[in-house]
Amino acid sequence: MNRRAQLSALLALPMLWLIGIYIFSLVMLLVTAFWVTDPFTSKVKPGFTLRNFEQIIANPAYATTSLRTLGIALAVTVLSILISVPLGIFMAKVASPKLRAILAVAITLPLWAGYLVKILAMRITFTEEGFFNSMLGPLGISGPGFSIVTVVLTLTYLWLPYMAVPVYTAIRQLPPNLFDASSDLGAGAGFTIRTVVLPLIKPAIIAGSIFTFSLSLGDYIAAKFVGGSTQMIGSIIASNINLNPPIAAAFSLVPIAFVVIYLVSVQRTGALERM
Amino acid sequence: MRSKIMTGAAFIAVAALALTGCSAEADSTATGGLSIDVPDIPMLEELGEMESEVNIVAWSGFVEPAWSDEFTEETGCTVNRRVAGTSDEMVQLMRTGDYDIVSASGDASLRLIAGGDVQPINLDLVPNFGDDIVEGMKGQIYDTINGQSYGVPIGRGANILQYNSDVVTEEPTSWDVAWELDSPYAGEIIAYDAPIYIADAAVYLMAHEPDLGITNPYALDQEQLDAAIDLLKQQNTIVSEYWADPAAQITSFAGGTTSLGTSWEILRKLTDDDKFKSVLPEEGSTGWSDAWMIAAESESPNCAYAWVDYTSSAEVNGAIATNFGMAPANAAFCDTSDEAAAHCEYFNATDEEYFSNVWFWTTPIEQCIDGRTDVTCTNFQQWTDAWLSVKS
Numbered sequence: 077m078n079r080r081a082q083l084s085a086l087l088a089l090p091m092l093w094l095i096g097i098y099i100f101s102l103v104m105l106l107v108t109a110f111w112v113t114d115p116f117t118s119k120v121k122p123g124f125t126l127r128n129f130e131q132i133i134a135n136p137a138y139a140t141t142s143l144r145t146l147g148i149a150l151a152v153t154v155l156s157i158l159i160s161v162p163l164g165i166f167m168a169k170v171a172s173p174k175l176r177a178i179l180a181v182a183i184t185l186p187l188w189a190g191y192l193v194k195i196l197a198m199r200i201t202f203t204e205e206g207f208f209n210s211m212l213g214p215l216g217i218s219g220p221g222f223s224i225v226t227v228v229l230t231l232t233y234l235w236l237p238y239m240a241v242p243v244y245t246a247i248r249q250l251p252p253n254l255f256d257a258s259s260d261l262g263a264g265a266g267f268t269i270r271t272v273v274l275p276l277i278k279p280a281i282i283a284g285s286i287f288t289f290s291l292s293l294g295d296y297i298a299a300k301f302v303g304g305s306t307q308m309i310g311s312i313i314a315s316n317i318n319l320n321p322p323i324a325a326a327f328s329l330v331p332i333a334f335v336v337i338y339l340v341s342v343q344r345t346g347a348l349e350r351m
Numbered sequence: 352m353r354s355k356i357m358t359g360a361a362f363i364a365v366a367a368l369a370l371t372g373c374s375a376e377a378d379s380t381a382t383g384g385l386s387i388d389v390p391d392i393p394m395l396e397e398l399g400e401m402e403s404e405v406n407i408v409a410w411s412g413f414v415e416p417a418w419s420d421e422f423t424e425e426t427g428c429t430v431n432r433r434v435a436g437t438s439d440e441m442v443q444l445m446r447t448g449d450y451d452i453v454s455a456s457g458d459a460s461l462r463l464i465a466g467g468d469v470q471p472i473n474l475d476l477v478p479n480f481g482d483d484i485v486e487g488m489k490g491q492i493y494d495t496i497n498g499q500s501y502g503v504p505i506g507r508g509a510n511i512l513q514y515n516s517d518v519v520t521e522e523p524t525s526w527d528v529a530w531e532l533d534s535p536y537a538g539e540i541i542a543y544d545a546p547i548y549i550a551d552a553a554v555y556l557m558a559h560e561p562d563l564g565i566t567n568p569y570a571l572d573q574e575q576l577d578a579a580i581d582l583l584k585q586q587n588t589i590v591s592e593y594w595a596d597p598a599a600q601i602t603s604f605a606g607g608t609t610s611l612g613t614s615w616e617i618l619r620k621l622t623d624d625d626k627f628k629s630v631l632p633e634e635g636s637t638g639w640s641d642a643w644m645i646a647a648e649s650e651s652p653n654c655a656y657a658w659v660d661y662t663s664s665a666e667v668n669g670a671i672a673t674n675f676g677m678a679p680a681n682a683a684f685c686d687t688s689d690e691a692a693a694h695c696e697y698f699n700a701t702d703e704e705y706f707s708n709v710w711f712w713t714t715p716i717e718q719c720i721d722g723r724t725d726v727t728c729t730n731f732q733q734w735t736d737a738w739l740s741v742k743s
Contacts (some may be wrong), residue, residue, distance in 0.1 A: 321693045
């Protein structure tokens, strides 16, 4: 067997998976964005129309929901970074090996539980008579209830490991002598973090942010269970998916567009090359 | 690099799509005498040999071994059950052609009939559908079109106003506590999360804004729909949350987030706490009514007819109604035992006066089912689209 045939054989299965199942089904779904639905029987008929896209632009509910979802996804990402960076520095450079192991387990622990279990746990935490209010009530603090804030907190809880793990790994790999050199040259801890650590772990933060950002964009169950009356892109897709699949498919292009814009803009920074 | 981005985008897109799910349900009722174009599907004239199995799409609790095993023993038809969570899901499942029977609610039934997905039912072949079927469930628009029956009633229930009597100390007589901005319970109100909930706003408007001329909450012209949406937007500012998932509704009441709002009797019972009470306010309410329907191209029509007949008997129909927590369609069940009588009493099974105030879920269609011919009514897709703007 020549090299070429060997290579083809090696790639056959992954390419079949990628093109045959992954990409093909996605394209098929997006094609339905141009189809029509009979308003009475709600049967989908193949055809070509841009009406679904017109409707998405014409109905302000779609635009406000898109912007709200974008805001939630960005807030979740920022919050995840704010938690992960100090935590990562502490774990990698300060904590004892034993404490480090305990923290590593604590961070990944939520990944062991099912998605719905975690959402329902957050739901119980934030009910009026739930854990949050009963713990902080005596201090005169009352919880956010079911609201957009709770959605952000819940999604941060869900996706934090995807940010914390790469950030921690990146910080661990920073050579200790960089810290020594920075300190020898008279830099304080804050200055060192800003000028030495952050630039070096930027690729890790971006890698993590792709997860926190895109997973938040697609989520709708958090909005449903802890959002009160919060509506996200996923909620609209979910309420249309049975009744009007073409408009659900059309609207699903919005989060895809957000993610592509995000990827292109971070690519400009060169961070993806080092991932 | 480029391909990496493409893969990333594809992955994210798939994730976004995979994370979307489902939810909503609805049903309906209205005046008779409506003529709708429906596909011509032949009705079964006589029964033949039983097939070996029957595939059923049903609400949770409608098909249980407690009564389906006996059916299998009697007829030789193995029962395969698929539980659906929403009416939309039921409609989609029936269109796969894999199922013989569906327990359709009124918001699904018109779509199934008009879509040619279900066949007319020969009531002569359903002897258990007799005089005992309660008056209010005979020949309703959601299962009888152009004088032809398409469904056999299973049960019905009202969307009631549930409240926490620790907080709401005086029994509410009107829905105004759930709709008006000056409600003392603003911020603690739960609302149903589905486009069909627009009808609840319409029921309230019928009583409080007669100038709008709404006579049937499922026959709204554009102006009336806009008014209902305005009312819903007003309610949105005082709502603590929306529910579509029954478990979420129960925890919302039990956890203290909600003091009052839309509920079903069965959900109130499931809270398992006497402080939660319910009332059918003076404006009336919406409700749901379910019926068995048989697929147009059923592969097991004989087993299907046998199942519909079997579950229409007083005992089995009563067992389903008791299990699900609704008023049974077969009134004869109420006389079978003291327990059954108590169940019927609790769910107002034979109280037509109670249900005369209940507007059963009906698919809104362009043809105004209140009989108006000078305007076009809004259809369910317009309702779905309008509903999105309530929460935006």
